[in-house]
Amino acid sequence: MMFEANLSYRAVFVLVVKRDLTIALRHRDDIFNPLLFFIIVVTLFPLGVGPESTTLTRIAPGIIWVAALLSTLLSLDRLFKSDHMDGSLEQMLLSPQPVFILVLAKVFAHWLITGLPLILVAPLLAVLLHMNELSYGALILTLLIGTPVLSLLGAVGVALTVGIKKGGVLLSLLVLPLFIPVLIFATSAIDTAAMNLPYSGQLAIIASLLFGSLTLAPFAIGAALKVSTN
Amino acid sequence: MWKWLHPYANPEVSYHFSVKLTPWLTAIAAILIPVGIVWALAFVPADYQQGDSFRIFYLHVPAAMLSMGIYVGIAIAAFSSLVWQLKLADASAAALAPIGAIFTVIALFTGAAWGKPMWGTWWIWDARLTSELILLFLYLGVIALHNAFDDKNLAGKAAGILSIVGVINIPIIHYSVEWWNTLHQGATVSKLDKPSMSVEMLWPFLICFLGFSFFVAALGCKRFCTEVLARNSMRPWVRALATAQEKK
Amino acid sequence: MPNQTTALITGSNLTCIRGDRILFEQLNFQINAGDIVQVEGPNGSGKTSLLRILCGLTAPFEGEVLFKQNLIGDNRELFHQNLLYIGHLPGVKGEMAAQENLEFNLSLHGLDAAQAEQTLSEVNLFGFEDSLASHLSAGQHRRISLARLFSSKSPVWILDEPFTAIDKNGVKRLEKLFSEHAQRGGCVILTTHQDLALPSDLVKKISLDYCIF
Numbered sequence: 001m002m003f004e005a006n007l008s009y010r011a012v013f014v015l016v017v018k019r020d021l022t023i024a025l026r027h028r029d030d031i032f033n034p035l036l037f038f039i040i041v042v043t044l045f046p047l048g049v050g051p052e053s054t055t056l057t058r059i060a061p062g063i064i065w066v067a068a069l070l071s072t073l074l075s076l077d078r079l080f081k082s083d084h085m086d087g088s089l090e091q092m093l094l095s096p097q098p099v100f101i102l103v104l105a106k107v108f109a110h111w112l113i114t115g116l117p118l119i120l121v122a123p124l125l126a127v128l129l130h131m132n133e134l135s136y137g138a139l140i141l142t143l144l145i146g147t148p149v150l151s152l153l154g155a156v157g158v159a160l161t162v163g164i165k166k167g168g169v170l171l172s173l174l175v176l177p178l179f180i181p182v183l184i185f186a187t188s189a190i191d192t193a194a195m196n197l198p199y200s201g202q203l204a205i206i207a208s209l210l211f212g213s214l215t216l217a218p219f220a221i222g223a224a225l226k227v228s229t230n
Numbered sequence: 231m232w233k234w235l236h237p238y239a240n241p242e243v244s245y246h247f248s249v250k251l252t253p254w255l256t257a258i259a260a261i262l263i264p265v266g267i268v269w270a271l272a273f274v275p276a277d278y279q280q281g282d283s284f285r286i287f288y289l290h291v292p293a294a295m296l297s298m299g300i301y302v303g304i305a306i307a308a309f310s311s312l313v314w315q316l317k318l319a320d321a322s323a324a325a326l327a328p329i330g331a332i333f334t335v336i337a338l339f340t341g342a343a344w345g346k347p348m349w350g351t352w353w354i355w356d357a358r359l360t361s362e363l364i365l366l367f368l369y370l371g372v373i374a375l376h377n378a379f380d381d382k383n384l385a386g387k388a389a390g391i392l393s394i395v396g397v398i399n400i401p402i403i404h405y406s407v408e409w410w411n412t413l414h415q416g417a418t419v420s421k422l423d424k425p426s427m428s429v430e431m432l433w434p435f436l437i438c439f440l441g442f443s444f445f446v447a448a449l450g451c452k453r454f455c456t457e458v459l460a461r462n463s464m465r466p467w468v469r470a471l472a473t474a475q476e477k478k
Numbered sequence: 479m480p481n482q483t484t485a486l487i488t489g490s491n492l493t494c495i496r497g498d499r500i501l502f503e504q505l506n507f508q509i510n511a512g513d514i515v516q517v518e519g520p521n522g523s524g525k526t527s528l529l530r531i532l533c534g535l536t537a538p539f540e541g542e543v544l545f546k547q548n549l550i551g552d553n554r555e556l557f558h559q560n561l562l563y564i565g566h567l568p569g570v571k572g573e574m575a576a577q578e579n580l581e582f583n584l585s586l587h588g589l590d591a592a593q594a595e596q597t598l599s600e601v602n603l604f605g606f607e608d609s610l611a612s613h614l615s616a617g618q619h620r621r622i623s624l625a626r627l628f629s630s631k632s633p634v635w636i637l638d639e640p641f642t643a644i645d646k647n648g649v650k651r652l653e654k655l656f657s658e659h660a661q662r663g664g665c666v667i668l669t670t671h672q673d674l675a676l677p678s679d680l681v682k683k684i685s686l687d688y689c690i691f
Binding site for chain 1: 368370379
C-alpha cells in the first residue's frame with residue numbers, strides 16, 4: 001500500500017495564501033493594529049522634534065522607514081504564532097508539500113496583509129511630514145520592493161522564536177540589525193530623489209536584496225521552523 | 231581523508247583533548263601578550279602625528295579582527311553542525327559566542343577611547359565603529375537566542391541558523407554602512423587610512439595579535455569543556471568525573 | 479528474524495533525551511503492515527516524544543527511523559505522502575468553518591477536498607459544516623482533525639491520544655476504523671490511556687518505562 005499525491009507547486013502556494021487571507025480577513029485586528037501603530041509612531045515624531053517644516057522634510061524618509069521597520073516587526077510576531085499554538089504548523093510541515101513553497105506562501109500572504117497597507121498609507125504620512133514632492137515616487141517604490149525583504153528576513157527571526165514563550169522582545173533583537181541595509185539604501189534613494197537625481201542604483205541594490213532573500217530566506221525559515229516544532 | 235577526525239566527534243574524547251590543550255594555549259598566550267604589550271607600549275617609537283595615543287592600536291585592531299574572526303568561526307561551526315549533525319560543533323559555537331561579544335565590546339571601547347584625542351569626541355558614526363556596533367548586536371542576538379531555549383541542543387541549532395544568516399549579512403551590512411558613511415560624511419579622515427606599517431610597528435602588532443588569538447583559543451577550550459559537560463551531564467562518563475571530583 | 483519486506487516503520491537504536499533525563503535508550507522495533515501498535519507507559523515516559531520522533535518532527539538524540547528501509551529524512555515527501563499524524567493539538571483554525579478546515583487539510587495532503595462534507599458526517603459533525611470552528615467544542619475540534627482518517631489513503635497512521643474528548647460511540651467507530659485500516663495493509667501507532675476494545679492478538683505494545691538515574 002503506497003500512496004502518491006501530487007499537487008502542483010502553484011496549487012499549494014495558492015491554497016496556503018488563500019487560507020491565510022481568509023483567516024486574516026475574518027480577524028481584522030491583524031491588519032489594522034500594525035497599520036495604526038505605523039501611523040501613530042510617525043505622528044509622534046513631529047511632536048518630539050518640533051513642527052518646523054524644514055526639519056521634518058529633512059528627516060521624513062528616515063521616520064517613515066523606521067516606523068515601517070517597527071510595524072513590520074510588530075506584525076511579524078503573528079506570522080507563525082497562532083499556527084504553532086493550534087498545531088496546524090506541524091501539520092503543514094508534515095504534509096507532502098515542499099516547505100520552501102509553504103513558507104513562501106505564508107510570507108507572501110503576510111506581506112499582502114501587512115506590507116501592502118503600509119505602502120497605501122505612506123504617501124498620506126509623507127504629506128504630514130512635508131516630504132519633498134519629488135520623492136513620493138521613490139518612497140512608494142522603495143517600500144514596494146523593500147518591505148518584502150523585511151518580511152522575509154523577519155520571518156527567519158519569527159521562525160526561530162515562535163516556540164519561545166516571550167519571543168517578542170527577542171525577535172526585535174535578532175531581526176532589527178538585519179534590516180539595516182534596507183533602511184540605508186531606501187532612505188538614501190528617497191533623499192536622492194528629493195535632489196532630483198536618479199536613484200535607480202539604490203533601487204537596484206534593494207531589488208538584489210529582495211531576490212537574494214527570496215531565494216535564501218525560505219531555507220532558513222524552514223530549518224528554523226523545524227527547530228521550533230521539535 | 232577526514233577519518234582521523236572521527237574520534238573527536240565523541241564528546242568524551244574531545245573533552246579530554248581540550249582539557250589537555252587548555253594549559254598549553256594559556257601558557258603561550260601568557261608569554262606572547264606581555265611581550266607584545268610591553269614592546270608596543272614602551273619600545274615602539276611614538277607616531278609623529280598622533281603621539282602616544284596611537285598605541286591603543288595594538289589592543290584595538292587585534293580585538294576588532296578577532297571579534298569578526300570569531301563570528302565567522304561560529305558560523306562555520308554552526309554550518310558543520312547543521313550539515314554533518316556534529317553536536318560538538320554547537321558546543322564550540324556556544325562556547326565562542328560570549329568571548330566574541332566581549333572582544334567586540336573591547337574593540338568598541340578602545341575605538342571610542344582612541345577617537346577622543348583624534349576627533350575630540352567619544353563617538354563618531356565612523357563606518358568601522360558602526361559596523362562593529364552592529365556586530366555586537368548580532369552577537370547579543372545569538373547569545374540571547376542560546377539562552378532562550380531550555381534544551382541545549384535546540385538552542386544550538388536555533389542560534390546556528392541565526393549565525394549563518396548573520397554571517398551572510400555581515401558583508402552586506404558592512405558595505406552598506408561604509409557606503410552610507412561616505413555619502414553622509416564626505417571627507418572625514420578615516421583613522422585607519424591603511425597606515426603603511428613599518429617593520430618596527432609590525433612585529434609587536436603580530437605578537438599582540440597572536441597572543442590574543444591564543445588567549446581566545448584558551449578561553450574557548452575552557453568554555454568548550456564546560457559546554458560539553460553541561461550537554462552530557464546524564465552520561466555515565468560525566469557522572470564518573472563528577473564523583474571523582476567529589477572524592478578529591 | 480522479522481520479515482524485512484513487510485516492515486513499514488523501523489526504529490533502530492532510538493535514544494531520546496529531554497533536559498538531562500534519558501526518556502528511552504537504544505529502542506529497537508519494527509512495525510509491519512497490518513499492525514496496530516499501542517505505545518504505553520506512565521506520564522512523562524516519552525510516549526509523545528517517541529511518536530514525534532517516528533514522524534520526523536523531533537530529531538532523536540541517537541538512532542534512526544526508517545520507512546520501508548529508507549531513512550525518513552532522505553525522502554521526506556514520499557514519507558509524508560504515506561504518513562498521517564495527529565498530535566495533541568488538533569490543528570483547527572478558529573477563524574475557519576469546520577468544512578473549510580477539513581478541506582484545507584485534505585487538499586494540503588493531496589486529497590480531494592470535495593469529500594469534506596461527506597467525511598464530516600462520518601464524525602457526527604453533520605449540520606456543523608458552516609459553523610466557525612471557534613464556536614465548536616474541544617471534542618468537535620478533535621473530530622474535525624480525526625475526520626481526515628476516514629478519507630486517508632496513507633498507510634502509516636501515527637496518533638497521539640486520539641480518543642481524548644471523544645465520546646463512547648466515537649471511540650467505537652475509531653477502533654473499527656483502525657482494524658479496517660490494518661486489514662487493508664496499513665499500520666496504526668497510537669498512544670492511549672484507555673484499553674483498546676480490539677482483540678488482543680491484533681494489538682502489539684511498546685512499553686516505555688519511567689527510568690531515573
